[in-house]
Amino acid sequence: MLEIPVGHGRKFSAVRWGAGDFEGVGFPALQTIGGRKTDNVFRGQQLFAKDNTMASPTVLIVEDDVDLRQTLAESLEGSGFAAAQAVDATAAIDRLKNFAYDAMVIDLHLPDANGMEVLCDAIVRYPQIRAVVITGFGEVADAVTAMKRGAVDFLTKPFELSQLTRVL
Numbered sequence: 001m002l003e004i005p006v007g008h009g010r011k012f013s014a015v016r017w018g019a020g021d022f023e024g025v026g027f028p029a030l031q032t033i034g035g036r037k038t039d040n041v042f043r044g045q046q047l048f049a050k051d052n053t054m055a056s057p058t059v060l061i062v063e064d065d066v067d068l069r070q071t072l073a074e075s076l077e078g079s080g081f082a083a084a085q086a087v088d089a090t091a092a093i094d095r096l097k098n099f100a101y102d103a104m105v106i107d108l109h110l111p112d113a114n115g116m117e118v119l120c121d122a123i124v125r126y127p128q129i130r131a132v133v134i135t136g137f138g139e140v141a142d143a144v145t146a147m148k149r150g151a152v153d154f155l156t157k158p159f160e161l162s163q164l165t166r167v168l
Contacts, residue, residue, distance in 0.1 A: 056082040057102040059168060062092040062118060063134070064111050068157075072105060075161040081168070089113035093121055100126050103168045108135035108142060116149060123150035132167055134159070 059081045063069040066087070073083040084101070086092035089110045095101075096118075104122055108115040115133060122129050133146040138156035146154045153167045 056080050057168075058082045058084065058099070059103040059105060060084050060086060060092065060095055060099075060101040062086045062089070062104065062106040062110065062115065064088060064107060064109075072161070072164070076105075076165065076168070079165045089115070089118045092118045096122055096125055101129060103130040103132070105132050105134060105164065105168075108133055108146075109137065116145065119146065119149055119151060130168055132164060134164075 057080070059076055061069055061072050061076070061083055063072065063085075064087055069085050069087070073085055076083045081103070084095060084099070086095050089112050092104075092106070101122075104119075106115045106118055106122075110118070115135075119131055119133060122131060127150075129150075131151045132153045132155060133142075133151045134155045134157060135142065136157040138154065143154035155164060155167075
């Protein structure tokens with residue numbers, strides 16, 4: 001038996017499941033990403049990979065530059081993350097509606113919106129998400145605003161990939 005906190009709004013209760021019970025009974029938002037089962041209800045804290053080991057933490061990368069986005073995804077996957085990608089704010093918000101990521105890397109300047117809007121949406125949905133804002137046009141005021149809105153860090157491009165991994 002495994003005891004897992006399952007949220008109902010902001011209230012939590014303990015529910016017990018036995019082996020095999022993760023296949024959808026009483027688990028309405030169960031999703032599988034790369035063989036990892038997770039539930040939006042308790043914010044992307046993955047249950048188990050197919051081999052019953054703890055699954056990798058999930059990260060959503062929101063960046064309009066395709067080369068940078070793919071480089072970030074490959075680097076984070078090499079560091080043990082399961083990375084999903086979004087090209088703009090609309091795609092990011094759609095992904096956030098359907099899955100609770102453990103972390104998010106978001107560009108401040110997106111083609112269809114300001115990255116701060118996506119940051120705020122993510123924090124409202126999942127207050128424990130580890131969000132890192134990245135930008136090529138970093139100003140102190142932007143960094144302060146991002147941190148006040150819930151980001152754990154603000155990185156100015158170019159930055160070391162190891163720095164991003166440590167923050168997440």
